Amino acid sequence: MSPGYEQHGHEHHGEAGQHDHYAPRPLPRSLAAPAEAISAWRTRLLMVAAAAVIVSLVFLFVPGGRGHLLRAYLMGYMVCFGFAGGGLCMLMLQYVSGGKWGLLLRRPLEAMSRTLPLVALLLVPILFFMKHLYQWAAFPNAKETAEAYARGLMTQEQMLTANSKHAMLNPTAAVVLSAIIFLVFLTIMALLNKWSLERDQDPEAGTQESYDRWRIKFENLSGIGILIYVILMTAGAILWIKSLDVTWYSSIYGLQFLVGQGYQVLALSILSVILLSRFEPMKTLLRTTEQHDLGKFAFAFTMLNIYLCFAEFLIIWSGNVPDEIPWYLARIQGGWWVICSLDFICHWLIPFVLLLSRDLKRNKTKMVWLAGWMIFARCLDMFWLIEPNFKDAAGNLHLTNNLGILAYITVPVAVLSVWGAYYLTELMKRPLMNVNDPHLEEILEPEHAH
Numbered sequence: 491m492s493p494g495y496e497q498h499g500h501e502h503h504g505e506a507g508q509h510d511h512y513a514p515r516p517l518p519r520s521l522a523a524p525a526e527a528i529s530a531w532r533t534r535l536l537m538v539a540a541a542a543v544i545v546s547l548v549f550l551f552v553p554g555g556r557g558h559l560l561r562a563y564l565m566g567y568m569v570c571f572g573f574a575g576g577g578l579c580m581l582m583l584q585y586v587s588g589g590k591w592g593l594l595l596r597r598p599l600e601a602m603s604r605t606l607p608l609v610a611l612l613l614v615p616i617l618f619f620m621k622h623l624y625q626w627a628a629f630p631n632a633k634e635t636a637e638a639y640a641r642g643l644m645t646q647e648q649m650l651t652a653n654s655k656h657a658m659l660n661p662t663a664a665v666v667l668s669a670i671i672f673l674v675f676l677t678i679m680a681l682l683n684k685w686s687l688e689r690d691q692d693p694e695a696g697t698q699e700s701y702d703r704w705r706i707k708f709e710n711l712s713g714i715g716i717l718i719y720v721i722l723m724t725a726g727a728i729l730w731i732k733s734l735d736v737t738w739y740s741s742i743y744g745l746q747f748l749v750g751q752g753y754q755v756l757a758l759s760i761l762s763v764i765l766l767s768r769f770e771p772m773k774t775l776l777r778t779t780e781q782h783d784l785g786k787f788a789f790a791f792t793m794l795n796i797y798l799c800f801a802e803f804l805i806i807w808s809g810n811v812p813d814e815i816p817w818y819l820a821r822i823q824g825g826w827w828v829i830c831s832l833d834f835i836c837h838w839l840i841p842f843v844l845l846l847s848r849d850l851k852r853n854k855t856k857m858v859w860l861a862g863w864m865i866f867a868r869c870l871d872m873f874w875l876i877e878p879n880f881k882d883a884a885g886n887l888h889l890t891n892n893l894g895i896l897a898y899i900t901v902p903v904a905v906l907s908v909w910g911a912y913y914l915t916e917l918m919k920r921p922l923m924n925v926n927d928p929h930l931e932e933i934l935e936p937e938h939a940h
Contacts, residue, residue: 514934518771521921523597527769532914539907546900554882555894560615560622561880562897565872566905567612568731572868573758573909574609575726576751577602578679579719580759582712585682588705591783593929594776598762600686601916602755603679608912610672612905616730617665625736626652626659647813651737659733667729671722678715682708686924695926704926720748734879738817742802749795750868756788757864762917764854764861771922777937778852785851788864792845796838820878825887833874837867869906873898 546562549555581599584592620627625648629635632653639649652659658667685707694700724744732743740746764781766772806814822830841864850856877883877898886895923930 514931515774515936517925517930517934518774521771521923521925523918523920523922524766524769525918528914528918531765532911535907535911535914539904539911542900542904542907546897546904549894549897549900552893554886554892555897557622557880558886558892558894558897559901560619561876562899562901563905564616564623564730565869565876565898566902567609567616568872568876569754569869569902570605570612570905570909571609571726571730572747572751572754573602573913574605575675575719575723576748576755578606578675578682579716579723579748580752580755581682582678582715582719585705585708585712586716588929590780590929590932591787593924593927593933594763594780594784595759596686596924597920597922598759598917599755600683600920601913602758604683604916605909605912606672606676606679608909610676612909613668613672617668620661620664624659624733626655626733627661627664630660631656647737655733655736659729659736664729667725671726674718674722678711678718681711687920690921690924690926692926700926701928720744723748723751731875734876735817737813739814740802742798746795746798746802749791749798750871753788753791753795754865754868756784756791757861757868760784760788760857761861761865764858766922767854775923775933777933779937780933781854781857782848782851785845785857788841788861789845789851792838792841796842799838820883821874824884826874826878826883829870829874829887833867833871836863837871841867869902 546559549559577599581596581603584596584599616623622628625638625644629638629644629652635644635649635652638644639646644652657663685704689695689700689704692700692704724747727744727747731747732738732740760781763772763776763784767776803818806818820826841860844850844856844860850860877886877895882892886892
């Protein structure tokens with residue numbers, strides 16, 4: 491053993507081959523996704539979905555179960571929308587910002603964005619049964635809200651607020667706005683995914699001219715695309731979730747949903763690339779350096795998520811405005827204080843504390859478990875946002891009174907499993923790496939960290 495090995499921890503191979511250890515790694519012969527492994531994962535998800543659907547059907551015959559089936563479906567839908575729409579936004583963010591991290595995530599993000607047609611289809615039941623979820627849909631005009639108030643179905647504040655918002659919150663506007671949102675998102679998605687394939691097939695691939703031409707093309711669409719996405723996603727968040735309580739006001743609600751989508755998309759992306767790294771080509775392409783960077787990125791979104799939610803709560807608490815306080819009171823009184831505490835611990839505290847660790851961010855097994863935990867925590871947070879909007883929510887946490895609340899477990903599992911199977915199907919359709927990208931050469935460099 492040479493003295494150089496003892497002193498520096500690297501083996502020397504003689505004067506002629508002294509730098510062989512630092513030579514770039516060869517690009518795997520095939521960049522195709524491991525079809526056998528992904529097919530097995532997809533089969534398991536479909537089996538879980540089938541089992542969850544069968545169990546969910548039981549709630550049709552449980553008192554209060556039918557209402558909870560629809561609410562739980564909305565929860566599962568919003569998580570799926572977060573993956574699909576958030577994946578599209580994160581893809582555009584990567585094109586604008588650049589970086590090696592985005593090259594690793596580009597194919598998973600593209601696959602998430604290509605699930606938007608399924609997510610648009612999944613919205614149909616919500617729009618069809620909207621009268622069972624939203625007061626503004628059940629009482630779509632001033633005459634009906636007045637009758638609902640007279641019968642005790644709405645408070646005076648709800649009646650007056652619903653009347654003032656009928657221009658946006660009415661069944662026709664809901665369908666039209668939802669159609670516009672998905673039409674725009676699907677157009678952007680189609681262009682980005684189409685150009686991604688054309689980029690690799692460029693006859694001038696590998697040249698600086700090709701790099702610059704495609705970089706500018708993606709940046710031009712993604713820059714304005716992010717702005718459009720934020721505006722339309724905010725409108726969607728208000729329509730599908732915030733309007734469950736027609737009296738609730740929050741100027742930061744859309745931004746909270748945007749950051750929450752980034753949180754869950756990064757979790758799924760990290761989970762995807764680490765599980766794929768058990769096989770080629772990701773086994774060669776995923777370096778510890780990039781995995782560490784992804785962990786730091788997830789940590790940043792966790793901190794931003796904490797900041798926005800706490801800032802909103804602090805402002806409302808210090809303002810002490812009667813119109814705003816009930817929304818929080820419904821989520822911290824009675825048994826909901828337990829859910830609120832679990833949401834804080836699971837959604838923010840645990841990821842924040844664990845992602846402080848450098849060693850954890852570099853450990854594949856621990857990052858897989860943490861990414862899965864973050865997805866679960868996002869679902870818990872969505873439950874905390876949705877269920878307390880309904881009159882019967884205060885007593886629904888007691889299983890002896892209402893077993894229907896368990897639909898919040900089985901229905902989202904079914905919806906997310908179906909979405910996950912479709913995501914894996916899309917992931918198999920393309921190579922896992924763009925070859926016409928200057929960052930590919932950097933990813934193939936060996937690790938230099940000691």
